[in-house]
Amino acid sequence: MFRLSQLHQILLLLVSVSFLAGCIGLPGRSQTLSSEQKVLFIESFDEMTRMIEESFWDPDYLQECWGELKDECRDQVEEARSAGEARAAMRRLLASLKMSHFGLIPDSASQELTGSPSDGEAGMILRVSDGRAIVVRLEEGGAAESAGIQSGDEILKVGERDLAPRLQEWSESGSRYLPIQALKSACSGEPGTERDYLVRGSTEDRIVTLTFQPPSDEHPRVGFGNISPVPLMMEKRILEGDILYLRLNMFLGPMHVMPWFEKAIQEHKDAKGLIFDLRGNPGGLGLMACGLAGWLIEDQGFELGTMKTKANEMNFVVNPRLDGWVKPVALLIDEGSASTSEIMAQGLRDIGRVRLFGRTTAGAALPSVLVKLPNGDILQYAMADYVSVSGKRMEGVGVEPDEVIEVDPEQIREFGDPALTRAAYWILGKAGGPKSEIR
Amino acid sequence: MKSENRWLWIFALLLLCGVCTPSIAQEAEEAAKEGAVAEEAKSDEAGKALLAELQEKSIKAVGGKEALEKFSSRKMSSKVKIADAGLEAELTLFVDSQGNYRESMVITGYGNFQQGINGEVAWSLDPINGPRLVTGKEKEQLIRSARFQPNLWLTRDHQSATLAGEETLGDIACTIYDLKTNDGAVHKYWVANDDGLVRKVSMTVESPMGQIPIQVRMSEYKAVDGIQYPHKMSMKQGVQNMEVILNTLEHDAEIDAEMLTLPEQVKRLVERSKPKEEETAEEPQGDSAEESSDR
Numbered sequence: 001m002f003r004l005s006q007l008h009q010i011l012l013l014l015v016s017v018s019f020l021a022g023c024i025g026l027p028g029r030s031q032t033l034s035s036e037q038k039v040l041f042i043e044s045f046d047e048m049t050r051m052i053e054e055s056f057w058d059p060d061y062l063q064e065c066w067g068e069l070k071d072e073c074r075d076q077v078e079e080a081r082s083a084g085e086a087r088a089a090m091r092r093l094l095a096s097l098k099m100s101h102f103g104l105i106p107d108s109a110s111q112e113l114t115g116s117p118s119d120g121e122a123g124m125i126l127r128v129s130d131g132r133a134i135v136v137r138l139e140e141g142g143a144a145e146s147a148g149i150q151s152g153d154e155i156l157k158v159g160e161r162d163l164a165p166r167l168q169e170w171s172e173s174g175s176r177y178l179p180i181q182a183l184k185s186a187c188s189g190e191p192g193t194e195r196d197y198l199v200r201g202s203t204e205d206r207i208v209t210l211t212f213q214p215p216s217d218e219h220p221r222v223g224f225g226n227i228s229p230v231p232l233m234m235e236k237r238i239l240e241g242d243i244l245y246l247r248l249n250m251f252l253g254p255m256h257v258m259p260w261f262e263k264a265i266q267e268h269k270d271a272k273g274l275i276f277d278l279r280g281n282p283g284g285l286g287l288m289a290c291g292l293a294g295w296l297i298e299d300q301g302f303e304l305g306t307m308k309t310k311a312n313e314m315n316f317v318v319n320p321r322l323d324g325w326v327k328p329v330a331l332l333i334d335e336g337s338a339s340t341s342e343i344m345a346q347g348l349r350d351i352g353r354v355r356l357f358g359r360t361t362a363g364a365a366l367p368s369v370l371v372k373l374p375n376g377d378i379l380q381y382a383m384a385d386y387v388s389v390s391g392k393r394m395e396g397v398g399v400e401p402d403e404v405i406e407v408d409p410e411q412i413r414e415f416g417d418p419a420l421t422r423a424a425y426w427i428l429g430k431a432g433g434p435k436s437e438i439r
Numbered sequence: 440m441k442s443e444n445r446w447l448w449i450f451a452l453l454l455l456c457g458v459c460t461p462s463i464a465q466e467a468e469e470a471a472k473e474g475a476v477a478e479e480a481k482s483d484e485a486g487k488a489l490l491a492e493l494q495e496k497s498i499k500a501v502g503g504k505e506a507l508e509k510f511s512s513r514k515m516s517s518k519v520k521i522a523d524a525g526l527e528a529e530l531t532l533f534v535d536s537q538g539n540y541r542e543s544m545v546i547t548g549y550g551n552f553q554q555g556i557n558g559e560v561a562w563s564l565d566p567i568n569g570p571r572l573v574t575g576k577e578k579e580q581l582i583r584s585a586r587f588q589p590n591l592w593l594t595r596d597h598q599s600a601t602l603a604g605e606e607t608l609g610d611i612a613c614t615i616y617d618l619k620t621n622d623g624a625v626h627k628y629w630v631a632n633d634d635g636l637v638r639k640v641s642m643t644v645e646s647p648m649g650q651i652p653i654q655v656r657m658s659e660y661k662a663v664d665g666i667q668y669p670h671k672m673s674m675k676q677g678v679q680n681m682e683v684i685l686n687t688l689e690h691d692a693e694i695d696a697e698m699l700t701l702p703e704q705v706k707r708l709v710e711r712s713k714p715k716e717e718e719t720a721e722e723p724q725g726d727s728a729e730e731s732s733d734r
Binding site: 051054055222223225226253254255258259285287288290291294309310311312313314315316317319321322369370371372383 | 521523524525526548549550566567568569570571643646647648649650651652677678679707708711
């Protein structure tokens with residue numbers, strides 16, 4: 001009479017992403033809106049509110065947040081003179097929910113945000129410590145390393161801008177993720193262009209000029225639906241003491257990531273342990289957390305957590321793989337680990353399969369979808385709440401590590417990467433090493 | 440003594456009442472049960488009769504029993520689109536009357552997501568989760584979905600049908616039926632009053648992730664070799680809308696032998712899981728010998 005393909009469900013599930021697309025800080029366009037454009041913005045506003053109202057899992061909370069504000073914001077869109085003003089009104093309504101994964105990516109900016117031309121890199125990763133921007137990692141052969149910047153150095157100025165007041169402003173926002181995104185922007189630009197950085201080393205302050213390098217051709221570019229392709233970075237190393245180290249910059253591109261992960265653990269199954277680095281990983285396809293976790297567990301019936309939509313609940317079930325990894329696993333996390341990274345970390349910790357090292361994650365773990373609005377902008381909206389198997393809701397809270405390793409320039413200078421070193425010591429059963437606070 | 444006797448008598452009376460009371464209740468309950476069983480039997484009978492009637496109507500609507508039994512396999516290819524999310528996939532399917540089934544969905548950049556039934560083995564294989572043996576309710580559902588001609592299986596795959604109302608979809612007046620599957624799930628079918636074709640289905644499907652409610656609208660029915668197939672299906676699951684457009688459909692087409700063999704990764708899984716399966720002694724999925732030759 002009727003047959004329903006089971007595979008259709010997979011596509012529908014794939015569409016849900018736990019990816020912090022980064023919808024902040026982008027200036028709206030200031031051109032005056034034509035009457036046709038205004039109509040498109042009003043339609044987009046109505047479409048946005050309709051979709052969220054249809055899917056939001058807690059209608060009472062939605063009503064509490066939106067109440068009369070919805071009409072007020074709609075009026076603002078109607079009265080907007082520019083696209084920037086119209087978007088500001090839409091963002092105001094989204095922000096009133098005080099949740100991650102509700103954002104608007106302007107049509108023109110979505111390219112800039114996720115792909116060229118601003119995907120040139122300085123080759124350094126910054127994190128905040130006591131109101132200071134500290135270099136915590138240098139990419140091998142990157143512009144920063146070549147220019148003599150060292151891990152543990154402090155960045156005082158980007159171009160002509162002092163970082164301290166901005167760091168203060170970002171920390172006041174209460175979001176752990178905001179400084180991560182902002183500092184990432186500070187370390188990226190158009191390939192081939194230059195930017196000055198005022199750097200404080202262990203002995204002196206100096207100005208370093210960096211030329212942004214395009215992402216290596218070794219990194220495949222992967223996209224997802226409406227999001228433009230971005231460079232996928234997969235790093236594999238064998239650390240001293242025969243420990244397998246894997247790093248992944250996002251949960252996208254399963255055709256690249258899954259075989260890479262499988263090959264790495266099969267080739268090094270005699271290694272003493274695995275360190276999987278999810279620091280700075282903003283998430284991606286939730287299903288990939290299940291897929292990767294499948295290599296790390298042996299038994300059936302394990303779930304990472306539950307996605308609670310308005311209509312039903314869906315479990316992030318893990319399918320154990322044949323010949324998976326049975327040795328110890330350490331996960332490295334920090335305030336830049338969001339969404340799918342958090343789902344994976346908390347889920348595997350709940351069953352005691354991993355030990356977490358680093359700092360509390362972003363606290364942005366809601367499954368979401370990305371859809372194109374009539375005006376061409378992309379709306380990201382969460383369509384489900386998420387709780388781990390132990391019942392922990394990570395949104396706004398994050399995943400706490402088992403061993404906290406703060407950003408400490410002295411420790412960084414001594415150990416290079418204290419969290420990584422600490423995790424290696426744990427796998428090898430060694431005493432000493434970097435300072436950590438055990439939770 | 441008299442008073443003692445009196446108390447004994449009252450005690451005996453209470454005792455009797457104590458015994459009698461549940462006995463009366465039990466009798467009443469049994470009478471009610473009998474009534475309910477009789478009612479249930481009557482409604483079961485009515486449900487089965489309606490199901491048989493619906494099967495007959497559906498077979499006639501799609502082209503008749505002769506047309507449905509004329510072929511022994513079907514190959515289809517479709518385009519799947521989730522326009523809102525900017526995603527597309529190519530779906531191919533093979534199914535035959537012997538119960539072999541293979542479905543493959545290739546999503547650009549994500550790989551090939553496959554599912555199949557080979558003999559007693561129901562399986563799935565995808566680039567994210569790897570190989571998996573499909574069991575339990577999910578397997579029953581997969582077997583139902585993989586019928587070569589599901590219209591011929593309506594009375595065998597379901598317990599009963601009940602009328603659940605009427606609704607006009609667009610300009611098509613439909614009767615709504617609740618069909619109860621053999622495993623107890625209730626699926627809603629909207630059947631057009633004029634031509635008897637199914638226009639909408641609402642069901643909760645079993646998946647490894649749990650139960651997923653889904654609605655499907657069927658349209659653009661066209662006959663291929665005298666059998667009506669919907670050439671467009673629009674699905675809604677939560678906030679997601681998906682469209683499936685049928686591109687090609689062939690009966691008794693030549694197929695690659697690979698279609699009928701288990702993928703290597705699934706074979707390994709079957710080998711490994713044999714002792715476990717023997718321990719749990721999985722029940723047969725309602726496929727008796729006489730049924731197995733006509734899926």
